Amino acid sequence: MKLQLVKQTQAELPDFLKDLNSEQQKAAATTEGPLLIIAGAGSGKTRVVTFRIAYLLQKGIPPHNILALTFTNKAAHEMKERIATMVGNSTSSKVWAGTFHSIFARILRSEAENLGYTSSFSIYDSDDSLSVVRAVMNTLGISQQQVPPQGVRSRISSAKNQMIGAQRYANEAGNILEKQTGQIYQEYEKRLRLNNAMDFDDLLINMINLFNNFPEILKKYQERFRYIHVDEYQDTNRAQYIAIKMLAAGIHRNLCVVGDDAQSIYKWRGADIRNILDFQNDYDDAAVVRLEQNYRSTKTILQAADNVIGNNRKQLAKKLWTDNPEGAKISVLPARDDREEADMILKALRTEMNENFLAPKDFALLYRTNAQSQALEDALRRAAIPYTIVGGLSFYKRKEVKDTVAYLRLLVNPNDSESVLRVINEPPRGIGATSLQHIRTYADEHNISLFEAFTTANQITTIQKRAAGSAQTFASMVQRFIDLKPDIPPTELAVSFIEATGLLRMLKDENTEESLDRWNNVQRLLSNIAEMSAREENPSLEAFLQQIALVSDTDEADTTKNRVALMTMHAAKGLEFPVVFIAGMEQGLFPMGRAENNAEEAEEERRLFYVGITRARQKLYLSYAERRFRFGELIFAQPSRFIGEISEELLELKVGNMNYQQSTPRKKPIDVTIIRQPFFDDIPKEDFFSQVPPTSPKLRVGIKVKHAQFGVGTVQALSGEGSKAQALVYFPTVGKKHLMLEYAKLQIVG
DNA sequence: ATCCGTGAGCTTTTT
């Protein structure tokens, strides 16, 4: 359907809205004023929002006047894609659709100077901010033994999410722990500023600061965003709530929030369920639409979900119903231990595949904690069933990848001392802790950044000549590439810089299986830059760094491949599968131990279970183990009380037919670290679903190739093998270029 | 300066 600039009245809705039920239509067509859409699980929420945006576009609203905020990149992508199929890609790509963090980062990047940052500020993820906390504690002389840095970080983060600044926190601190946290918090903020860096929470808070301090800027964005959509509104925290409120308080007031209080599962991250419960108080003229028809699940599954959530007190009134058939009963799989649990799941999975002609991609294995994935993985791998793990240990959190990112940050933001410290001895450069300490002191005293101190290290009398020498060598190496930056494309800059740092050589020289893996990961990150460069109109290192700071593996999970999906229930929100297994239904694990005596937390766990149940379309399995390994120790547990909250007639117990052999040795997987990486998409060799990677056609001297940036050129020479393979190509536009074949995706044109 | 062994704490969930 193409965009038509035709004025429509509400009475004559465009045809495509007729595909919606009457409530959905109302939600999509109520475009003016505040609107609360209470959307139960499986009620077509995403569909309604995309239709609504398509409708706005069709009415002639310019796409850049529409804002859609989501929590995950995945949700944003999906929304964009679906809008694209309705109105075309050129229009949909101009809609401001993205996560809170990425949209705000984008705005902040163009307004950064107003807040005393440069536009190339670094974004610190939670690991980065943890190391800042550690460093601060070191300088303040607070023992990490007595005060766990992790706890400090999370207290700081939750203070930030509640809009409590460092000064105020310190003032209001009651006990010693809070006083120390306050002290660290203040220093932490100072250091981030000095580093020209923001953490995740700052992206929200600085947005509000910007709006508060610069009313004309606020006005600009209020006018730009005529129509605002917020997905998963129940998961917004205080800062997000305020930012939205400010944006929507302009002349337009067209704020549409979508959510389901029953699916609020991020309280631990500062989400405040009151935001959705009180929406009608905040906007007394708000229209309310309830989407209560479920199109996803069987009656049985929905009934079970309803049984469970009925045990929670705080809820918005709604009643989900469905026209779908009764469906199969919910199977309960009782196992003796986690290994048997995995075997039983596998057996059931195979039966489903055979009897109902289902493919791997029709299944999801859900669990409470990532650690549980291992037993399930082992079983799937042994059975040669392809699987993919969503989330877990992230590619971007791996040491070598973070090191590479830290190096690249230096090119963009040399003031980022955290990154300097991170990479200074990767590879070792002979600048030890003592020298480093002296340089830092010097930098502090002279009020210059660490990098500047490196540049002038020969003037630091407190360190040895040799250390000063290597510090300067390092600094001038970095500086050389900073100077090159304006002149060469980001991919080339990054590749040659990382080469020059010696990181790659260090990993190569170590020559262990592990280090070669790491080497691969670094290459992989570099080729991501190449990919982005080929895709974007104006590729920049800044944009790339911002992007990867805000993505997670969850976003990259490729659900199109034919694989069983393994993930936490948190990660599964928004997804659906014909058959769902929820593993580890045990007291102490789900609900989690600490939630057992805490009513609020127990309710959140229950909502999480609700989310898990409602992912299933046809069939749900619940499994538990009487004992399992946790912390390398055997733990005994009772079945989860959540199972008991489902009425008995919906359940059936599967027992006795497992012919389980106690003697099966628990063998350690050959290479757990690799297997656990979702990024590798590793599946057993004998996997018949896997695809053979496309072999590249033969490159030879004299042949014409096409490069994403440089256009068509002629190959002059070829050298190196495998990942080191290079081509010397002559481009009429830019001259001769040495290109790594792995990054430069050359197309052969003749 | 760097390597290596030890012990403590940890994991619930993530932008």
Next chain:
DNA sequence: GCTCACGGAT
């Protein structure tokens, strides 16, 4: 079972 800080040895 894994990661990290710390301390002592090289």
